Amino acid sequence: MSNPALSNNPALNGKTLTADELRRIYDQPAAQTQRPGVDASASAENASASADSVQQPPVIVPSDKPMTYENTISKTVMLFLIVLAFGAVGWFMPALALPAAIVGLVLGLVNAFKKEPSVPLIVLYAVFQGVFLGGISGVFEAQWSGIVSQAIMGTLIVFATVLLLFRSGKVRTSPRATKIFMVAIIGYAAFSLVNFVLMVFNLTDNPWGMRSGWLGIAIGALAIILASYSLVMDFEMIQNGVKNRVPEKWAWSAAFGLMVTLIWLYVEILRLLAILRGD
DSSP, rough: OOOHHHOOTTTTTTOOHHHHHHHHSSGGGGSSSSOEEEEEEEEHHHHHHHHHSOOOOOOOOSSBBBOOOHHHHHHHHHHHHHHHHHHHHHHHHHGHHHHHHHHHHHHHHHHOOOOOOHHHHHHHHHHHHHHHHHHHHHEEEEEEEETHHHHHHHHHHHHHHHHHHTTTTTOOOOOHHHHHHHHHHHHHHHHHHHHHHHHHHHHOOOTTTTOEEEEHHHHHHHHHHHHHHHHHHHHHHHHHHHTTOOTTTTTHHHHHHHHHHHHHHHHHHHHHHHHHHHH
16 A cells, blocks of 8 residues: 655655755745844744744755656665565465564554654565565465466556556546545455454464455455555656655655555455465
8 A cells, every 4th residue: 555655755756846945945934023122133033933942844855866757766676686585485484474574563653653664664564575475475386376476467457557647647646536545545454354363363264364255255356456556656656756755765765665566466466366266
């Protein structure tokens, strides 16, 4: 799903402030009328102190070493290779999948809500998610031969299709669609949490909990649609970052956001295929 580190950044979410808007926000205390008999330097110092005491929103200005499509792609590929490398560890040691998933979830939340991208934390996220994906992929492959290659192919097809539609201008986000997306995400998360509790406490005999049969197929299809829309949001934010020439470090946040969405998409396709191939 869309990375808050990107969506909350004014230069990536399409809400970049103009020079006049920045001047009004940051120079407003200094523009106050000077009272007679008050020293100008003292007034300036007071204005500066007043400005510092108010927590201002982060502002991203054009950089001499900007984020580009090329460095965003290179960082995404780097994270993808890390996921593959540690996926091999999880494949042969599936017992590590659950603890890796927990650590990966924590790292994902930390990275998503950090104000500045942290390369070590983003790399660690890829490491633990690789172990998690490798573990569950190995277990699924042992149960249903060929399912992993099908899931990988499905993920690549969805990614390529959404990218081509985005590049052609046929798909874009909209405020209305994004509101619907957020409501659907909340509902999906609530359903998944309840289903997880039922499975953990053995309150259902089905290995998929409530995500079985036609309901499981419908939920899986909805999740894939939501992940596809999240890809469109990621692409738009990357486009905004490149257009606004934000510093190159934000390419790491963009790469992280893409990896989060692609991992989510792969897991949903893998689970949907397992439900379809199950008894």
